[in-house]
Amino acid sequence: MSDAKLQSVLSSLSQVARQLEAVPSGRPAPDASCVKLNTNENPFPLPTIIMQSAIAALERQYLYPEDDNISLREAAANAYGVSNDQVIAGNGSSELLGLIYRAFLAPGDSVAMMSPGFSFNRKLAMSQGAQFLEIGWGEAHSLPIEQLLSGPAKDAKFILLANPNNPTGTFVPVADIERLLAQSDRLIVLDEAYVDFAPDNGLRLIDHYSNLLVLRTFSKSYAAAGVRVGFGFGHPEIIGRLRNIQNVFNMNVIGHAVGISVLAHRAAYAENHKHIKHERQRVTLALLQLGFSVIPSHANFLLAHVPAEQDGSWWQAALERQKILVAFFPDKGLQNHIRISIGTKEQMDAFLAAARDISGSLKMPSARRWAASGSASALRGR
Ligand SMILES: Cc1ncc(COP(=O)(O)O)c(C=O)c1O
Known part of the structure; x- marks a missing residue:
């Protein structure tokens, strides 16, 4: 396509579509020899009995998967004690997040998220042309209920709240969420991606509050990130609207089989x-x-504030040189942190050995440290 043609294609698009930036090509594939602690997967393989169901499903791969995920939704409804029409199944919970934005937001609308939070939501709001309000957590990572009820978030079409929260790993009491649900007339999306590592969960509230939508995923606690299984639970009117705009055959036969098998073998x-x-x-x-300093975590990761006078991006790069991948977020308030997923004992030993090594090199006199790092960048962030 010539440039002139490309320009005319792009300029014909809506303002929302025009502001989407093209992702640069040529990102290197991740190095498989690295210890991967940057995206909060579960480090273990599926239990054998569940793996067998995945392999058996491959035998049926020439068929489309079941329409509307009926058997999977039924299995989830039975496992979690709700009715079939209170459940939607997704290709990971991120598919369901995308549906929520598409179904409930129009350009110019606003959506609120507790912040810091799961940053993918920012992109989803942008792609709908919606205003994204980031509401800071209260003191000691508490839920600022009054602020959500009376501040700008009161006009948001929905409020997103992850519990436990990513990237902080903090957990707010379910009683506080219930107070918000009782007093708010907005849809509250409670993202419970990490809830199986926490002391409580909010699923029981869906029968009492029609403004609650709970999201779950099998990517973290059930070791199925690559298979893509997620669920939404809520009032049939909300769930039914989301199912209405969902792709046909949104999941594949392996996802169905693994989902049903996980539900039977939790x-x-x-x-x-x-x-x-x-x-x-x-x-x-x-x-x-x-x-x-480390925020007490209720999830399968830790958010750690790096030692004084250093920054998170420097630590992330130093660890990566030792083949350990952790997450860093450039957002305000997070620059001095790294997020470390919890892996196997061996992976965590490798992470700690690298962290000790880096820490030790920082205590060396600067000339030796310079030599040990092999690069001037080792001093960045000091
Ligand atoms: C808070 C939160 N919600 C949702 C997701 C998406 O999970 P998945 O699409 O794998 O189900 C993640 C993944 O990191 C997450 O951290």
Whole structure:
């Protein structure tokens, strides 16, 4: 396509479409030899019995998957004690987030998210031409109920709240969420992606509050991130609207089979969850000894404030040089942090060894540190 033609295509688009930036091409593929602690996956394979159901599903791959995810929704309804029409199944919960934005927002509308929060929401709001309001957490990461009821968020079409929250790992009492639901007349999207690592959950509230939509995923606690299984639970009027605009065959046959099998074997994950909580505590204590401060986490990751006078992007790069991938967020208030997913014991040992090594090199006299780092960039952020 010639440039003139491209320009005329782009300028014919709506203002919302024009502000979408093209993603640059040529990103390198991730290095498979790295210890990957940057996207909060579960580090273990699927339990054997669930893996077998995935393999068996491959035998049926020449058929389309079941329309409207009927058996999967039924299995989820039975497992969680709700009715079929209170459940929608998604290709991961991020598909469901996308549907919520498409169904309930028009250009010019506003949406509110507790911030810092799951940054993918920012992109979804932008793609709808909606105003994205970021509402800061209250003191000690509490839910600022009054502010949500009386500030700009009161006019938002919906309010997003992740509990436990990503990237902080903090958890607000379900009673506080219930207070917000009772007093607000807005849709509250409660994203419970990490809830199986937390002490409580809000699913029981869907029968009492028609303005609640709960999202779950099997990507984190059920080790199925690559298979893409997520659920939404809420009032049939809300759920039905989302199902109405969902892609036909949004999931594949393996996702269906794994989803149904996970729902039948949730107890098989007890050891997995125990391991993650145990490592979460062990790594928290080890990081404290290295001079990090760590927000107590109720998820499968830690948000750690790096030692004084350093910044998070510097630590992320230093760890990456040692083949450890962690997440860094450039957002205001997060620049001095890194987020570390909880992996296997071996992965966390490798992370801690690298963190100790980097920490040790920072204590060297500057000339030796310069030589040890092999690069002037080692001093950045000091
Ligand atoms: C808070 C939160 N919600 C939703 C998701 C999306 O999960 P998935 O699309 O894999 O179900 C994530 C993934 O990182 C997340 O952190």
